[in-house]
Amino acid sequence: MREISKRDRILDAAEELFAERGFDGVTLRQIASSAGVDVALANYHFGKKLELFNAVFERRSALLNKSRLDALRKVQAEQADTGPSVEQIIEAFLRPLELTQEMADPGWRHYLALIAYVNNSTYWGKRMMSKLFDDLVQEFIAALRQALPTASDQDLYWCYHNLSGALTLTLAQTERIDTLSGGLCKSSDFQAAYDHMIPFVAAGFRKVCGAKE
Amino acid sequence: MREISKRDRILDAAEELFAERGFDGVTLRQIASSAGVDVALANYHFGKKLELFNAVFERRSALLNKSRLDALRKVQAEQADTGPSVEQIIEAFLRPLELTQEMADPGWRHYLALIAYVNNSTYWGKRMMSKLFDDLVQEFIAALRQALPTASDQDLYWCYHNLSGALTLTLAQTERIDTLSGGLCKSSDFQAAYDHMIPFVAAGFRKVCGAKE
DNA sequence: CTTATTTTTCAACAAGCGTTGAATGACGTT
DNA sequence: AACGTCATTCAACGCTTGTTGAAAAATAAG
Structure with a gap:
């Protein structure tokens, strides 16, 4: 060893x-x-x-981006004809995070909490987030644009903003939901967090960016 | 003067x-x-x-809580028979924030950004958020529970967590969406933010907490 | 074993920090 | 005009901070 x-x-x-x-x-x-x-x-x-x-x-950013992009490419390959659904795209965006957070090594958990800190900060965020994560995010938004062909770019970006916020608070692990729910929900239960976040966010995208009836 | x-x-x-x-x-x-x-x-x-x-x-918390609770009471009074809809509850939760942020006095804008900082922080959040805002939040969750009678409490709290995250990132005004969207969306455009957040979040609640078919 | 090179510690620096007690100013009451 | 109270400044304290140059230890090379 x-x-x-x-x-x-x-x-x-x-x-x-x-x-x-x-x-x-x-x-x-x-x-x-x-x-x-x-x-x-x-x-x-x-x-x-x-x-x-x-x-x-920067230490873990390349590895993280790769695992998320791989997940996207995989569902894109599986649905080569129709293109992946909104749920599949969101799932590819989120599940890799869950996997690292549930690893025995706590390093990834701390790293993602650090991303939450930076992403929520005016002072650090502007400088640091774009440089490392913009390319990946644009890749996912492009996939969503294809899955929601009637959406305007403005609607798409605002919906992504909502997704990013929900995710950021989860990464931060503030334990606020623990006290609020009286212990019923736990910030450390990442599977429950993402299980709820994926259908929640997908429904939001469909509502705001979907076909107007 | x-x-x-x-x-x-x-x-x-x-x-x-x-x-x-x-x-x-x-x-x-x-x-x-x-x-x-x-x-x-x-x-x-x-x-x-x-x-x-x-x-x-603490300076502005009481005033803020009052304006949000007033908004909730108002829609509850207007819909005394059926109870307010999910959209109406979310709207009462969010719009008072938009109003203060758009005031000429920038103090409220800074204050809400401070709340975002605290709410996203493990270190400060646990101590400070609950004391000042738990009662109000439970009031809104109770209203949502009534509007979504088939929902489990666990689902409700996780959905609130998603709402809280999307809101927190908006309050923080990180300008991340500005660069990401190439200037198409602006963090300072609070009306656009809430206009998109309300239907987005409401659809999420309905999907996760609504009747199972 | 000797020599170079890299890694790690030691000791100390100037600068800036939060905090305090005493001095000064402002202001209304008597 | 003298007083007492509150508001504000001044000057300084002990301490911690990030950073550095030189010493020491570990490691690699010849």
């Missing part, structure tokens, strides 16, 4: 702490302490604090 | 800056400078930094 390098331990610790408290809510000393290394080591490997943040944010 | 007190100028400045950069992303010196007062004055009026944050967060 291979040891985890100190460099990776710093990334892991930073990932978890940044996701929970945000960029300014965490000090390099906390990260170093949580990783069990000296403060200066983060600087040696990554440079400034902001560069460490970027390194964390 | 009445002068704005320095105390209120501190609240206004803190509201805007906290909403944009989060609790730890803002210093008391930035707040004081933006308000045009001395650093020590924030401490005199509000105590510690965290107490200032709480003061900002």
Whole structure:
């Protein structure tokens, strides 16, 4: 069994702490302490604090984009004649996230919570989200445009905005729904979250972007 | 024309800056400078930094809750026989927010962006959201339960979670949809946001919580 | 074994932080 | 005009922050 390098331990610790408290809510000393290394080591490997943040944010993005795009290509291949349905597209967009979140390794869970933090932030979001995720999102919107041929682009983007919001709150794992529902629903129950989100969002798309009777 | 007190100028400045950069992303010196007062004055009026944050967060909550509850009571009174429809309930939940966001005073816009920050944060959200907004939310969920009599509570809460996410991202005003849509949709166009969100969410509720055929 | 190179720690820096106590200003009451 | 109260500023405190250069340890190369 291979040891985890100190460099990776710093990334892991930073990932978890940044996701929970945000960029300014965490000090390099906390990260170093949580990783069990000296403060200066983060600087040696990554440079400034902001560069460490970027390194964390970019580490898993390519892998994530690939698994989601693969899921889309798969349903597109399966429905080569008619094209995939709205539900199938949404499913390809969401299920890969569920899979990583339910893995034994908590790293992916922290990473997706970090994405939620960035995506919901005016200050960080504009800079960071587009660069890494725009291409993928446009790919999915193109598929939706084909599945909903009567939709205007404006309607499509606003519907995606709703989808993105519902997803973001799920990724954040705020546990708010736990207290609100008296323990009936749990933020950690990702399968239940996506099982409800997929038909909910698909129905929304159909209603707003579907044929006008 | 009445002068704005320095105390209120501190609240206004803190509201805007906290909403944009989060609790730890803002210093008391930035707040004081933006308000045009001395650093020590924030401490005199509000105590510690965290107490200032709480003061900002609570300042407008009662007023906001009242306007949303009034909107709900109104549609309930109008439809005393059948009870309000899902669309009417969602509309009562959302439109008061749109109204405050479109006011000339930008304070409300900043305040709702702050709510988005808190609601999406594991660290702050658990403590702060429930205390101020749970009663109101349960009131709306009760109304939805009545409009969707076949729904299980679990389904209802998960659907509310989706609604809350879509709303939160709108409140945050990240401008992500602006770049994504190439300027076709604007985060600042609240009317368009809610015009699309209401039918979208209502359709989701009906699909997930409606009668099973 | 020696030498280079990379990784890690140590010690310290200047800057900025939240917070405080005392001094000053403003303002209405008597 | 003198007083007391509230509002505001000033100056400074102890502490933590991100960052750095040099020392030490580990690893690889010859």
